[in-house]
Amino acid sequence: xxxxxxxxxxxxxxxxxxxxxxxxxxxxxxxxxxxxxxxxxxxxxxxxxxxxxxxxxxxxxxxxxxxxxxxxxxxxxxxxxxxxxxxxxxxxxxxxxxxxxxxxxxxxxxxxxxxxxxxxxxxxxxxxxxxxxxxxxxxxxxxxxxxxxxxxxxxxxxxxxxxxxxxxxxxxxxxxxxxxxxxxxxxxxxxxxxxxxxxxxxxxxxxxxxxxxxxxxxxxxxxxxxxxxxxxxxxxxxxxxxxxxxxxxxxxxxxxxxxxxxxxxxxxxxxxxxxxxxxxxxxxxxxxxxxxxxxxxxxxxxxxxxxxxxxxxxxxxxxxxxxxxxxxxxxxxxxxxxxxxxxxxxxxxxxxxxxxxxxxxxxxxxxxxxxxxxxxxxxxxxxxxxxxxxxxxxxxxxxxxxxxxxxxxxxxxxxxxxxxxxxxxxxxxxxxxxxxxxxxxxxxxxxxxxxxxxxx
Numbered sequence: 001x002x003x004x005x006x007x008x009x010x011x012x013x014x015x016x017x018x019x020x021x022x023x024x025x026x027x028x029x030x031x032x033x034x035x036x037x038x039x040x041x042x043x044x045x046x047x048x049x050x051x052x053x054x055x056x057x058x059x060x061x062x063x064x065x066x067x068x069x070x071x072x073x074x075x076x077x078x079x080x081x082x083x084x085x086x087x088x089x090x091x092x093x094x095x096x097x098x099x100x101x102x103x104x105x106x107x108x109x110x111x112x113x114x115x116x117x118x119x120x121x122x123x124x125x126x127x128x129x130x131x132x133x134x135x136x137x138x139x140x141x142x143x144x145x146x147x148x149x150x151x152x153x154x155x156x157x158x159x160x161x162x163x164x165x166x167x168x169x170x171x172x173x174x175x176x177x178x179x180x181x182x183x184x185x186x187x188x189x190x191x192x193x194x195x196x197x198x199x200x201x202x203x204x205x206x207x208x209x210x211x212x213x214x215x216x217x218x219x220x221x222x223x224x225x226x227x228x229x230x231x232x233x234x235x236x237x238x239x240x241x242x243x244x245x246x247x248x249x250x251x252x253x254x255x256x257x258x259x260x261x262x263x264x265x266x267x268x269x270x271x272x273x274x275x276x277x278x279x280x281x282x283x284x285x286x287x288x289x290x291x292x293x294x295x296x297x298x299x300x301x302x303x304x305x306x307x308x309x310x311x312x313x314x315x316x317x318x319x320x321x322x323x324x325x326x327x328x329x330x331x332x333x334x335x336x337x338x339x340x341x342x343x344x345x346x347x348x349x350x351x352x353x354x355x356x357x358x359x360x361x362x363x364x365x366x367x368x369x370x371x372x373x374x375x376x377x378x379x380x381x382x383x384x385x386x387x388x389x390x391x392x393x394x395x396x397x398x399x400x401x402x403x404x405x406x407x408x409x410x411x412x413x414x415x416x417x418x419x420x421x422x423x424x425x426x427x428x429x430x431x432x433x434x435x436x437x438x439x440x441x442x443x444x445x446x447x448x449x450x451x452x453x454x455x456x
Contacts, residue, residue, distance in 0.1 A: 066091070066099075069211050072280035074268055078209060083152075086144035086167070095154055097206070097262040098162065102143050103255050104174060107248040109139035109164065115245025116224035123226050131224045132157075132186075133244060139164040156263040157186045157222065174254035176247075180239065181212045181257045186222040188264050194384040194411065196230045198267035200237060204285045205268070206259050207238075214238050214288065220247075220258070232365060236292040269390075269418055271411045278418050286391055286419070293366045295373040295391075303376055303395060305451035310347060310443065311371060312340065312357035313380035313388070333381065333401075333435065342436035352454050353447070360385060377446055379439065386412040394420040397446035401439065402427050422446055 066088070070079035074094075081094040092098040112133040114123070135157070144167035154162055183203050189195035207214045219234050219241035234241040247253060265272055268279045290297035315332050333339055340357050347355035360368045372378070372391045379399040380386050389398045389412055398416045400423070402409075407427050416423040426442035428435050447454060 064101075067211060069209055073277070075205070075209050075280045083149075085149050086142055086146055089142040089144055090149070090165070092149070092152060092154075095152060096266060097158070097260055098154070099210070099257065099259050100140065100142050100255070101257050103258055104141040104168060105247075105253045105255065105258075106138050106141065106251065107244070107253065108251060109136040110134070110222075110244055110248070111136060112224050112245065114224035114226075115248065116221060116226065116243040117246065118226040120226050120228075131226075133222065133224060135160040135164045137164050138166050141166050141168045143168060145169070155266060158260055158263065161260060174252045175250040176253045178218070178253060178255045180216055180218055181210070181259065182218045182220050182255055183207070183238075183259045183261050184220045184222050185261050186263065187225060188223075190223070190225045191228045191230065192384045193230060194387040195264050196233060197387045197390060198270045199261075199264050200233055200289070201269050201279075201282070201285055202261050202264075202267045204237065204288065205279070205281055206261060208281045208284070210259065218242065220244060230365075233289075237289060269415065271409075271414055275414060276417055278420065282418060283394075290369055290373055290391065293369045295366070295369040297373065300374065301393065303450050305454050306352055308353050308376050308447060308451060308454060309374055310353060310355045310377045310447070311375040311379065312343065312355070313378070313385050314340070314357055314359045315381055315383060315385065335435070339436045339439065343440060346436070346440050350455050352451075376450060377443060379443055382406055382409065382412070387415065389415050389421055390419050392419060392421050395422070395450070397422040397424065397450060399424045399426050399439070399442050399446055404429075422449060 068075075068079050068082075070076045078093045078096070083092045085091070089101050089103070090098060110133040113130040114126070116131070140161055142165060148165055148167060149162075152162065153159060183206055185199055185203060187195070187199055203217075203219065204214055207217055214237060216239055218239050221241060221243045224243070224245050231241070264270065267273070268275060269282075287297045314336060343357075344355055347353050358371060363371075368388070369391060372388045373393070375392060375396065377397045377399065378386075378389060378392060379401065381401045382403070386398065386400060392398070398412065398421055400412050402425055404427060407425060413423050413425065424442050424446050426439060428438050432438070444455065
């Protein structure tokens with residue numbers, strides 16, 4: 001009996017020792033894995049309907065002091081016009097855009113017919129009004145013990161969102177928590193590179209204003225547009241994007257920080273701003289975009305007069321949005337093929353000039369930006385594609401081909417000025433037999449400004 005008890009004790013001690021060693025080994029292995037694979041928060045964290053304490057969620061983020069970057073125009077103006085409400089849970093800047101912290105989106109109060117992201121062929125001919133939400137009372141909630149602001153007017157959709165705000169006092173149930181900074185964007189003409197570029201710059205400069213790394217900031221589309229070829233810009237320049245329509249599976253979403261971006265028409269590089277000087281961080285914006293698409297933003301900073309790159313951007317029909325199912329575009333040279341052949345022949349007589357052309361509808365965006373990044377003289381018909389003048393290196397040139405009916409439009413001249421690019425409008429008659437000669441002469445003028453002796 002005594003021997004049996006002795007054996008039983010030995011077995012129990014052995015089992016306990018093995019368990020301790022197992023737990024110790026498990027702990028050591030966990031530490032090693034943590035060192036090799038550092039933890040990273042998911043941007044979305046489900047809360048399993050756990051009540052969100054005001055002390056735990058609302059106050060913490062709203063009491064953190066925001067340090068703004070007030071460098072240059074328009075950022076200095078934005079800083080000077082800051083208005084704070086509700087213990088800094090709501091901050092409004094120049095009555096242009098605003099920021100909310102510890103805000104709850106109640107998605108049921110965003111009413112719309114579409115969710116967005118559909119393939120174009122599935123929604124051909126749908127009304128444009130179907131691609132926007134109507135924001136009702138209680139769509140946006142913020143923690144607030146004081147009276148909400150009254151009588152403040154913002155433009156377009158922001159007015160509706162601001163007027164939808166109500167307060168929550170102590171706690172709220174959230175189905176989803178978004179911890180990282182988010183910029184909410186309501187896009188118009190989402191399939192047009194000009195309007196997309198103005199929205200991209202707005203989102204980028206908001207990141208710089210609030211001193212957030214663009215690659216850590218999420219984009220929330222407040223519209224319900226179908227999928228577009230330009231959507232990739234948003235996922236490349238920023239952390240990623242999501243659509244409000246797809247988020248409606250969550251009834252309440254807690255965002256630690258949302259920046260409600262100003263409408264496209266109020267972008268600082270939109271033609272309506274009539275800007276004649278480079279806005280804040282525009283060169284950084286260009287460099288950021290080129291780098292995200294692996295286009296060399298540092299090579300050939302100065303013009304190489306031993307090998308000048310001249311690029312002509314052609315235009316072809318393509319289906320970009322549901323309201324143009326035929327894909328027919330305007331402002332095309334009817335004899336473009338013959339014009340390009342003539343230009344190639346003319347430029348080939350100069351050994352230091354390299355003339356090429358392409359159609360961006362056929363190229364991935366990476367190749368489009370790589371082409372522009374190495375271009376010295378950019379030629380193209382008046383149209384959204386000339387927005388790529390913003391991606392030229394400074395001290396290059398743009399030759400905009402214009403017909404008599406639209407020669408008064410100065411969208412791309414303003415973008416050229418903003419990017420410190422030389423500009424030449426070249427007015428042509430579509431059916432004229434001298435179109436190629438006129439384009440050559442306009443281009444020659446800019447070439448000689450860049451390299452005075454290159455054609456001698």
